Amino acid sequence: MKLFIEVEKCCGFGECIALAPDLFRMGDDNRAQLIGDGTVDQADEERAGTAAFACPAEAIGVEE
Amino acid sequence: MTDRSDVLIVGGSIAGVRTAEGLRRLSFEGSITVLEAGPDLPYDRPALSKQVLAGGESAESVRLRSQADLDKARIELRRGCRGVGLDVDARTVRLDDGTVIEYSDLVIATGSAPRRLPTAPAGPGVHYLRTVRDALDLRDAIDGPVRVVVVGAGFIGSEVAAAAAARSASVTVVEPYAFPLSRVLGDLVGKRLARLHESKGVQLVLGRSVREVGDDGAGGKRVVLDDGTTLDCDVVVVGVGAIPHTDWLAGSGLDVADGVVCDEFCRASAPHVFAAGDVARWPNELFAESMRIEHWTNAVEQAGVVAWNILHPDNPRAYAPVPYVWSDQYGSRLQIVGRPRAEDEVRIVLDDPAGDSLVALYVRDQGLVGAFGLNAPSRMLVLRRSLAARASLDEVMATFTL
Known part of the structure; x- marks a missing residue:
């Protein structure tokens, strides 16, 4: 699974960071960034999906 | 005419649609019907007073789901459909056109209307x-x-x-x-x-x-x-506030008091009835307070918990979020986390006129209960986490003196 962020949609809510601080971080521009290239280990897929689904701005996409 | 849906959701805005999607995410295979009184597919409501009014974005651009999205998730959205009566014993909802729909589980997500x-x-x-x-x-x-x-x-x-x-x-x-x-x-x-x-x-x-x-x-x-x-x-x-849409529940016997009264698991006062979004009132254990919250993020989060609790009646999750709302005004972003009140002790911990940013903490009984931020989203994120973790005031203050 791979995550991506549509940066122009991100409003910096931090939902994803609250749910998966190992996958997302807050950038200096106060928008979420991926830690690494967005590739998610199988063990973390459910959590990653939950974090993506939780985004109030619907800015996080998931490639299966 | 009588129809049937395993899960029936009344209200097709974000709380209703998110509950439906949450059920599918949890691998629910039964039928899901969402009733929406209005004519529209679900759309991004916060954007109405923000991007649409200020930025001139089109009605199309605020749409959240297409019909194809809903079809793919096997969510039947019936638009222009209003629930007018609930029978919690027969487990049926009556519509304005006379149709009666039987449910196994019901989610009330009828939202609110401007006062x-x-x-x-x-x-x-x-x-x-x-x-x-x-x-x-x-x-x-x-x-x-x-x-x-x-x-x-x-x-x-x-x-x-x-x-x-x-x-x-x-x-x-x-x-x-x-x-x-x-x-x-x-x-x-x-x-x-x-x-x-x-x-x-x-x-x-x-x-x-x-x-x-x-x-x-x-x-x-x-x-x-x-x-x-x-x-x-x-x-x-x-713009003087909103009133929850509960008129249609009159006579149902359901406990209603400024919202559908729920327990900490978002279960209303009759079996197999849940509520989510603006219309739900429930005790938030994190703040030891009965709440009804009209914020977008609450609808999103609460819907997820309701979906879980429908499918896990023996292992339900208590809904205990840190309330969060944002507002965009004059090019500034305002954010509120937690439950600030006017009578709390207010501590200004950041005030930068040059950056036009401000952070105020709200303190009650020696503890942090909320915060307000103006153009300080990173700070607010940390404070939101502190509230969720019930961090001590000393710990929170220490992060501002570094």
């Missing part, structure tokens, strides 16, 4: 804001050098005022409290927000309420205040 001022009924020149249609109508009305009176300096009123000012309207905001948002945030922060309005040329009339809205005799409106002041204008916009 109406009896002195200002909606009509030509008098606007309320809730739907995408409302937003488009209002945008047309405030475009250009018109005179706008906004009643209420809450989030909706303030966002409308900012959008109108940016569209070169001359704007006056009438607010019964001493300052914008001072009912919740107190006078210290309220004063700062008043400056934000005034710095963009918006006039504030504070500590005054509206006695009457009539015609000015010249094709415009006349707003009469409680002290007799008159404000002549072209457009009146009323």
Whole structure:
């Protein structure tokens, strides 16, 4: 699974960071960034999906 | 005619649609029907008073789901369908066209409607804001050098005022409290927000309420205040809060008191009935308080918990979020986390006039209960986490002295 962020949609809510601080971080521009290239280990897929689904701005996409 | 749906969701805005999607995410295979009273596919409601009014975005751009998205998730959305009666013993919902739908589990997600001022009924020149249609109508009305009176300096009123000012309207905001948002945030922060309005040329009339809205005799409106002041204008916009949509539950026996009364698992007072979003009232264990929250993020989060609890009746999750709301006004971002109250001790921990940023902590019984941030999203994120973790005030304060 791979995550991506549509940066122009991100409003910096931090939902994803609250749910998966190992996958997302807050950038200096106060928008979420991926830690690494967005590739998610199988063990973390459910959590990653939950974090993506939780985004109030619907800015996080998931490639299966 | 009687239909049947394993899960029936009344209300097709974000709480309803998110509950349906959440069920599918949890591998639920049964039928899901969502009833939506309005004509629209689900759309992004916060954007109405933000991007749509201020930025001119189209109705299309705020749509959240297409029919194809819903089809793919096997969610049957029936638009223009209003629930008018609930029988919790028979487990049926009656629709306005006479159809009766049986359910195994019901989710009430009927949202809220703008509180109406009896002195200002909606009509030509008098606007309320809730739907995408409302937003488009209002945008047309405030475009250009018109005179706008906004009643209420809450989030909706303030966002409308900012959008109108940016569209070169001359704007006056009438607010019964001493300052914008001072009912919740107190006078210290309220004063700062008043400056934000005034710095963009918006006039504030504070500590005054509206006695009457009539015609000015010249094709415009006349707003009469409680002290007799008159404000002549072209457009009146009323933003004085919202009322949960629970009328249709009258006679159902369901416990309703400013919202559908639920337990900590978002279960209403009858078996197999849940509530989510603006309409739900439930005890939030994190704040030891009964809450009903009209914020977008609450609808998203609560829907996820309701979906889980429908499918796990023996292992339900308590819903105990840190409330969060944001507002975009005059190019600034305002954020509130937790449950600040005007009577709390307010500690300003960051005040940077150059960056136009401010962070205020709200302290009650030696503990952090909430925070307000102006243009400080990273700080607010940390504070939100501190609230969720019930961090001590000392720990929180330490992060601001580094």
